[in-house]
Amino acid sequence: MSDDVASIPSTEGPAERLGRDEIGTLFLFEALDRGQLEWLSEHSHVDHRAAGELVYAEGEPATSLFLLLRGTASMRRNVRGDDVELIRTDQRGAYAGATQAYLDQETAGAYGNSLHAVSDCDFLVISADAFAWLMRTWFPMAMHLLEGLWVGLRNTNEIIGQRERLLALGQLSAGLTHELNNPAAAAVRATGALRERVSAMRHKLAALASGRLDAAMLGRLTELQEEAAERVAKAPQLTALDEGDREDEISDWLDVHDITGSYDVAPVLVQAGLDVEFLDRFTLAVPADCVDSALRWVAYTVETELLMNEISDAVTRVSTLVGAAKQYSQLDRAPHQVADVHDGLASTLVMLGGKLGRDIRLVKEFDRSLPPVPGYPAELNQVWTNLVDNALAAMQGKGTLTVRTERDGDQVLVSIGDTGPGVPDELRQRVFEPFFTTKGVGEGTGLGLDISYRIVVRRHGGDLRLRSVPGDTWFEVRLPLQVSPAG
Numbered sequence: 001m002s003d004d005v006a007s008i009p010s011t012e013g014p015a016e017r018l019g020r021d022e023i024g025t026l027f028l029f030e031a032l033d034r035g036q037l038e039w040l041s042e043h044s045h046v047d048h049r050a051a052g053e054l055v056y057a058e059g060e061p062a063t064s065l066f067l068l069l070r071g072t073a074s075m076r077r078n079v080r081g082d083d084v085e086l087i088r089t090d091q092r093g094a095y096a097g098a099t100q101a102y103l104d105q106e107t108a109g110a111y112g113n114s115l116h117a118v119s120d121c122d123f124l125v126i127s128a129d130a131f132a133w134l135m136r137t138w139f140p141m142a143m144h145l146l147e148g149l150w151v152g153l154r155n156t157n158e159i160i161g162q163r164e165r166l167l168a169l170g171q172l173s174a175g176l177t178h179e180l181n182n183p184a185a186a187a188v189r190a191t192g193a194l195r196e197r198v199s200a201m202r203h204k205l206a207a208l209a210s211g212r213l214d215a216a217m218l219g220r221l222t223e224l225q226e227e228a229a230e231r232v233a234k235a236p237q238l239t240a241l242d243e244g245d246r247e248d249e250i251s252d253w254l255d256v257h258d259i260t261g262s263y264d265v266a267p268v269l270v271q272a273g274l275d276v277e278f279l280d281r282f283t284l285a286v287p288a289d290c291v292d293s294a295l296r297w298v299a300y301t302v303e304t305e306l307l308m309n310e311i312s313d314a315v316t317r318v319s320t321l322v323g324a325a326k327q328y329s330q331l332d333r334a335p336h337q338v339a340d341v342h343d344g345l346a347s348t349l350v351m352l353g354g355k356l357g358r359d360i361r362l363v364k365e366f367d368r369s370l371p372p373v374p375g376y377p378a379e380l381n382q383v384w385t386n387l388v389d390n391a392l393a394a395m396q397g398k399g400t401l402t403v404r405t406e407r408d409g410d411q412v413l414v415s416i417g418d419t420g421p422g423v424p425d426e427l428r429q430r431v432f433e434p435f436f437t438t439k440g441v442g443e444g445t446g447l448g449l450d451i452s453y454r455i456v457v458r459r460h461g462g463d464l465r466l467r468s469v470p471g472d473t474w475f476e477v478r479l480p481l482q483v484s485p486a487g
Contacts, residue, residue, distance in 0.1 A: 015045035018069075018124055026067060026093040026124070036138060043130040047123045048083070055115040055123070062098035062111045065131045071121030077113045085335075086113060098128035102135035102143055146234060161400035186310060194307040201300035220285040221294055225301050228272060232305040235273030246270045253279055259292050265299050272302040321350060339377045341479070342366050345403055348384040359398040367405050373412050373479045375460045380479075383452040383464075387416045387475045390449070394420030394473065411462070414477040423468040431466060 020037040023029055029040060040427075046069065049055055050229065055066060055213050058078055072090040096115050135143050247266045253276050254262035269279075286294045349362070356362060391401055399419035404411050423431060432453045449464075456464040456477055463478040 017041055018044065018046055023124070028067065028093055028095060032138075036134075038403060039134070040126070044124055044126045047125045049116055049117040049123065051119045051121075053119075055117055056097060056111050058111055058114040060111050062101060062109060063128050064097050065095060065099060065126045065128065066097045067117060067124040067126075068092060068094045069122040069124055072118040074116045074118050074119055075113050076116060088118065098131060101128035101132040103147055103432065137356045180318060180321055182323075183314040187314035187318075187352045190307045190310040190314065192411065194304060194311070197300050197303045197307065201297060201304065213294075217286055220295075224278075224282055224285055225298050228274060228278070228298050228302050229305050231273040231278075232302060232309065235271065238270075246275070247274060248333065250274075250279070257283065257291060260293060265296070268299050268302055268306075271339070274302070319391050336374070336376055337383060338372045338374045340372050341370070341380070341405060341414060342368065344377050344381045345384055345405070345414070346389060348381055349403070352385065352388055355389070355392050360392065361400045363400060363402040365404040365406075368408065370405055370407055370412055371481055373481060375479060376455075379455045380461060383455050383477065384414075384416070384454045386449065391416055391418035391420070391473070391475075394418050396420070408478060409483050411478040412481060414479070415474050416477075417472065417474040419471050420473055422470040422473050423466065428466060428468060432464070 019042060020034065020041045023040050023044075024032065024037050029037065032040070045233065047066070049071075051071075055073070056064070058076075068089070069092060071089065073094070073096070074478070075086045075096055078084070079084055096113070097111065135146075144292045201275075247270050250269055251262045251266040254265060259265060283291055283300070345366075349356075349364075388401070388403070395418050400417075402415070402417040404415040404417070406415075431449050453464050456462045456479070461480055463476075465476045465478075467474045467476065
């Protein structure tokens with residue numbers, strides 16, 4: 001950019017110009033003197049754009065500064081292939097384009113976003129060279145301050161952005177590894193026990209085959225074995241009292257029939273859903289002196305079925321957790337989509353499951369009849385994470401967390417409540433301020449409520465409110481069921 005005014009041509013020819021006095025009505029130039037306004041009038045022109053027309057494209061050389069005179073314009077950015085609207089405005093004097101032309105930075109040479117005319121628009125256009133010259137010439141001190149501010153903000157945003165991403169990743173991985181630990185440990189333990197039972201069953205079968213069992217008896221015993229295995233899958237869930245009574249009944253039967261170690265065998269048979277009637281039939285299938293060995297062989301079979309079920313449950317749990325993490329992160333999905341809010345809420349609760357201690361009661365009141373919501377699920381998951389995490393922190397390990405969904409007119413209402421001490425009146429108006437926090441030093445960069453507010457209100461056209469009295473605090477998120485005109 002040249003600082004030589006002689007190298008900046010004035011607007012000549014048929015181009016439409018805006019008068020000095022009218023330029024002075026724009027808020028950006030209202031403090032300029034008559035000479036400066038006259039210079040701007042000579043070095044700018046009016047540009048008319050039809051509704052739907054692209055005014056400039058992101059990444060193109062930043063050649064002009066555009067000031068909106070009439071109509072509605074939309075500023076957008078491309079985020080991983082998705083056209084994301086940053087702002088839509090009809091404010092007269094709103095500006096975009098080569099706003100950083102005065103900076104001695106490479107990034108100042110290209111448009112950082114695209115500008116679209118939503119309706120028929122009129123723009124006052126100033127070349128980047130002219131804008132850079134006037135900033136450096138008319139406001140040298142301000143220019144240096146702005147340049148330092150821009151560089152400082154860029155560096156600060158990079159550092160904070162990296163920190164927030166690391167914190168989010170740490171929270172995600174900590175929650176996931178905590179939840180994965182239990183099913184993984186259960187699968188390892190069950191696998192070791194299963195190996196022992198299969199080995200014992202092989203040896204017991206060899207002992208039976210070398211004894212007094214003929215082929216017919218062995219066939220009947222195998223049928224009973226298959227029946228016992230089938231009963232495992234159909235075994236009813238017993239109360240602790242009923243289970244104890246059933247174990248006592250079977251232990252008495254085992255003692256009567258001289259089965260050694262009845263206290264070990266009885267719980268296994270009860271867990272498989274076997275009863276005295278089955279055991280009576282069992283004694284008719286084998287000789288009396290083989291009942292002990294044959295029954296233990298069947299018990300090993302039952303244990304292997306129970307252990308395989310345990311392994312299957314653990315692996316299913318791992319798969320469910322991985323699916324929840326995938327849903328939470330939305331890594332393989334388009335940024336904007338129509339999605340069920342319950343999927344995001346459920347995956348968020350799974351990811352934060354490690355923070356739900358024994359003294360935290362979780363209440364889910366989901367209206368599953370709600371229609372899907374258009375928006376950005378990955379960003380909404382960040383909102384749910386912030387709100388749930390703050391609720392858990394407020395209760396300090398003891399209380400009731402309530403997550404509720406319902407319809408509110410043409411919006412979906414998601415309410416997250418806690419029974420913590422509440423938000424004091426003097427802080428209630430500040431909770432949505434950037435970097436505001438009630439946490440101690442080193443406990444986080446903020447409550448995340450400013451980010452949540454921007455995601456809900458600005459990105460989704462919704463609403464985020466706080467209601468709080470001691471023992472009853474609610475954050476209410478309202479999301480429109482229809483794509484907003486800004487979408």
